[in-house]
Amino acid sequence: MTVVVAVYNTMPYLTECLESILGQTIGPDRLQVIAVDDGSTDGGGAELDAWAARYPDTVLVLRQPNSGGPAGPSNRALDRATGRYVFFVGADDRLGPEALERLVGAADETGADIVLGRLVGAGGRKVDQRIFAAGDRDAITLADSPLAWALSNTKLFRRALLEEHRIRFPEDMASCSDQPFTIRAVLAARRIAVRTGYEFYYAVRRTDASNITFRTPPVRLLQDTTLLLARAADLVSEPRARHNLLVRHFSWEVGKLLGKRFLSAGPDDRETVHQGVRKLADAYLTEAARRDLPVRHRAAISVAQYGTADDVLALARHYAEHRLRPAIADRGRYYVAFPGFRAPGRGFPDEWFDATAEAIALDRQDGPATLGWGRCPDGRPALLLRWPTWIPRQDGEPAPAVQVRRGPSAPAELSRATAAAAIPVDDLVRGESHGRFRDITFRRGARRYPVTASDVSAAGRRLHRLGGRLFLVGVVCGPDGRVGVEVRRITVRRMAARLRRTLVRG
Template structure:
């Protein structure tokens, strides 16, 4: 019997996420008889292929597996999966993502009921992965591609009628190692008789991998440049010039092309900047119409206008002002308004007269702070001293679709300050249970209509996260800066063991990168803050080594003693809590930190039962060395007692007298 739906899963090195993905598929309420899983192992090296074979042996009527050499991207395995699919519908699932239990049953039922060729179910992000939600504001039986937010949701995580796919021979472009799903999805929606959107259930859970090994995360710039060019060119090949093409290209210029001229462009070397500028200039000259430019965000519009009407130096001046100094002043010349970017003059591309409302909505966040644990307050500044008079209405700030409460709008010496409060309960209620990132945007009502702009935060130090309970789960509410755009983001993140472990690994790596733990292996080392300097009550570092002839463990000072009074913990590891002790132990296990030497041959070491290798990293001789059968090596002139090898069980820190 023909299955109702074939689920195509391209697989490459996604363990252990692959287990959760396959479990979500095998647990679908549609039942195994009505579905088939077509998994294409694209040369996995992490044991994922063996897991697929085990499931194929256990569920021979449901799971089909194909193994092949690595192809360099998901396009080829998706195409091979399409060749093997036999269902009436086909659905693509990333091997690190998962489905809601009722997803396939609901999608197939809707496609049959509405005779839809494409059905998009609401997708939510996991681990704060950002997913565009505008298209999922409500369920709609028939969505127009050119008059909706559908172009902003072109991932292939939709249900496609396989007859549509085969009739038009839709395939993924294998010359695109990234972004290959967008041309496929766009053409399917363009040729479909009906596209439906379901917003009544969390159908797809898109997981942001904490190890960031997904090919989309780690794509190289040259690869991205080529794929963005191909992406835009293929839109032009599919859709004739006009308003419909502009409606789709508005997404690509507003997202993929805009990222190419993001805040990180000035940090590239000169040849790379020239290469990026050349690609963007070609796309702008060929496809950026006046209607398309008018529909872009004010920031992107100015940067692409600098590309079209200026040169690379003008573009770098605009990016430098936005990223480092904030919104430039407004220069009024006659009855025209210009963006006053320093060093570029007043060329035509700086004219913002026709988009005054959007220009007035540009603010810079200058402070973020907490009012207890219940509210987060954002303070933003406009360079316009009379902003309140110019907008003629309320100034609103939203975190995604969550409105903030404007507290006050007050002029100051540098413009106008706007303070906005976001109640934490409102942020939690408006976020997905799997966590969600909310970019902040400013809205104003000007004389020429409503304006909106993203809230930038040049040089801002984000607020520390706060943990709050919502329902039965704990969430961290925090602020961050988008590294590519410089925009301020509010994030609601579920507190999970995996996230804590990832954060611990990053923290240990950052700490070791600064030269080792506090108080360990540094000039003037005195044992302050415990042997790792990580959240432990201070103990006394008893001198040991060849010059002392003693071997002593750490001991905690007696309450009221001189050591307890004088050795107060200080700095970022000053707090002594149960969680900080767990942090220290987890740090030992997860990072397996190399040991450090202190003056006089004192040695810090952690010895793990796993003891696969022994490494040394000596901060006395300031040169890393690797232990071998002959023992560690040191630089000439290093102390004879300098030795940093071995591992000790988690949490058992001590000062050792062993000589190197």
């Protein structure tokens, strides 16, 4: 099989990448590695020569002046490829040791023209996992799976498929060129398989954030996104597959144009991006796709389509500072109060700002909890908890509660932005779990999440009497931030032992 590596200034990551390829369990005698040096200036060319000298029958190094993106180098490598299968590896990424052997085995077993092996992020990079969530599958399509969210070229391709349909990378795109390539391939493939039981590929975020995805300036990214959407529209006609692609492209490529990149751009570039996104939305964004966008992208793209560049800028600044806050509850729906929401004279529909689906999925604590000792409304000593929340309570919603594992629960008050509860200390010391860490959770409807904090030193320990017994009650923060309580009964024997230890130390 053939492994293609397009190389441009990726040292020292290139070394680890090549080690992971030449160390594959499939063996170098079954590999053809074609590395194309796209005008590197960081010593990457010399590194490639060293590996070619070490593996002269396996590694082929090609050189060309810098082309501005991976498409040209990848096409040149494809023209020299001889393997039954082709796999593309980013020069700053790496493979799991058994990756290629497992992928070839899956392709031979299923007859698949394309095999996706599970990708994971490294160095802080995030990789969408939706395509892998359902486990191994032997046949998927753009219409019946989240394949639209996995359009990178980091897959195993049957080379005969690529040659039969003359599938190549568009060289007029500096970024995203792998997506039209992959879309053409998945549409032509007879079978596409997914394998999830192994970490096949590690997508690395470089410490200098200089992956081409991160370094492409906004106006050029707009140009590439415009080409991408036009090609996707030309290629895909099946309604469900087209819908899935539109949701992906507007959520990801178009959405990225209106976030951090928009904030860092100058006024002229912001206006260019604003007008470009408006044209893309006018041309391609269906109302069904708009409804399926995450609220942050739905709001930003809709405001770009029907508002001004200043409106988009205000929304981008708000999201950078406040994310999806504040949330507003209204007649069973949740909305994010982005700039423009119900603004007089703007006429922006509430639907653009509707976060109900995400609120249900992302109901969570929205900041560290504070804890201390105080009293319940009825005067009993209690552990008091308070933390910020994202989602306000709706009228008629069942009361939420906090609960100590294998122990008591207490009703929680949920205001617009805060949850609060008081757990009577009498309830904490009852039970058979003394001496054990018991975490505290927050239950709201069918959802439950652990209460977390960054510092519980203000609560400390408390001596508590229940009947004729004494207990030491402590608030503890676990290594993952989870808050819990530990209860220890104070007996005469323990008090005597502690006194002896004190005297000995004295």
